[in-house]
Amino acid sequence: SYAIDNQAAVNQLLPQLQDSNILGTIQSLSNYQNRFYTTSHGVNASNWIAAQWKQLAGNRGDVTVEQFAHASWPQKSVILTIKGTDNSAETIVLGGHLDSTVGSGTGESSRAPGADDDASGVASLTEVIRVLLAGNYQPRRTIKFMAYSAEEVGLRGSADIAKRFKQQQAKVVGALQLDMTNYQGDAQDIFLFTDYTNAAQNTFLANLAKVYLPSLKVGYSQCGYACSDHASWNAQGYAASFPFESSFNNSNPYIHSRNDTLASSGNQAKHALKFSQLALAYAVELGSDGP
Numbered sequence: 001s002y003a004i005d006n007q008a009a010v011n012q013l014l015p016q017l018q019d020s021n022i023l024g025t026i027q028s029l030s031n032y033q034n035r036f037y038t039t040s041h042g043v044n045a046s047n048w049i050a051a052q053w054k055q056l057a058g059n060r061g062d063v064t065v066e067q068f069a070h071a072s073w074p075q076k077s078v079i080l081t082i083k084g085t086d087n088s089a090e091t092i093v094l095g096g097h098l099d100s101t102v103g104s105g106t107g108e109s110s111r112a113p114g115a116d117d118d119a120s121g122v123a124s125l126t127e128v129i130r131v132l133l134a135g136n137y138q139p140r141r142t143i144k145f146m147a148y149s150a151e152e153v154g155l156r157g158s159a160d161i162a163k164r165f166k167q168q169q170a171k172v173v174g175a176l177q178l179d180m181t182n183y184q185g186d187a188q189d190i191f192l193f194t195d196y197t198n199a200a201q202n203t204f205l206a207n208l209a210k211v212y213l214p215s216l217k218v219g220y221s222q223c224g225y226a227c228s229d230h231a232s233w234n235a236q237g238y239a240a241s242f243p244f245e246s247s248f249n250n251s252n253p254y255i256h257s258r259n260d261t262l263a264s265s266g267n268q269a270k271h272a273l274k275f276s277q278l279a280l281a282y283a284v285e286l287g288s289d290g291p
């Protein structure tokens with residue numbers, strides 16, 4: 001059940017989320033020449049995220065960081081796990097993709113900053129990790145944060161991982177995807193996508209926004225195709241959701257080009273902060289449910 005019954009914990013943690021940290025992470029990630037799944041820069045960016053998340057993990061015994069190696073390309077996905085206390089068999093997944101592209105023909109020397117697509121999503125998630133761990137939050141369910149490789153070439157990193165989880169009969173209660181969180185194309189703040197997602201979980205997210213983020217306007221939209229990694233979890237029968245920065249018609253025109261920079265999103269991360277807030281509420285409300 002999608003009960004909203006952890007106001008104390010969520011309201012204590014929400015104010016600690018800071019857009020300045022999100023901005024810094026987007027800047028660092030978009031400084032790589034590109035983060036394409038087959039280049040040295042792409043491999044380095046994955047290693048940088050793993051190092052950042054390891055730093056945030058500190059010496060918490062219930063937190064591990066691993067890199068998930070993919071068989072046929074060099075860029076690894078990154079997974080941070082906060083092991084649950086008394087309901088650790090049930091897992092919540094929050095993801096974004098770490099790779100970037102400027103379309104077909106992207107190679108070693110291509111300039112693909114990918115600030116919005118999807119450094120913004122990885123940065124939004126990294127700030128949630130920082131606050132959960134700094135606040136010494138201990139979930140009852142296991143929470144996994146994932147930075148996927150090779151999303152731009154067919155959701156390949158998340159497909160590998162979701163298939164592995166299904167093979168292992170993992171009990172994934174829900175998966176949330178953050179892909180493009182920082183370009184505000186519309187007056188509304190957050191758009192919940194209704195295709196390749198789970199309707200009940202989408203309603204839960206809309207309710208979380210109503211309770212915890214009452215000043216935010218929530219809209220709905222569709223991609224019309226499997227447009228990000230939520231579709232990999234959906235394909236394996238898991239409940240997936242995809243809160244997005246804008247409506248389909250007003251989406252960021254700069255993506256998949258060298259102009260997908262922080263400057264194209266107004267040199268700010270205030271829009272991305274909203275997604276950290278929603279993701280934190282989602283992680284704590286779902287993460288705090290017992291067996």
Ligand SMILES: N[C@H](Cc1ccc(I)cc1)C(=O)NO
Pocket residue numbers: 117118151152179222223227228244247248249251255
């Ligand atoms: N196609 C997706 C981006 C994307 C997703 C939704 C909408 I609406 C517009 C654009 C992509 O490139 N993900 O990396």
Ligand SMILES: [Zn+2]
Pocket residue numbers: 097117118151179180228
């Ligand atoms: Zn993307």
Ligand SMILES: [Zn+2]
Pocket residue numbers: 117152255256
């Ligand atoms: Zn993309």
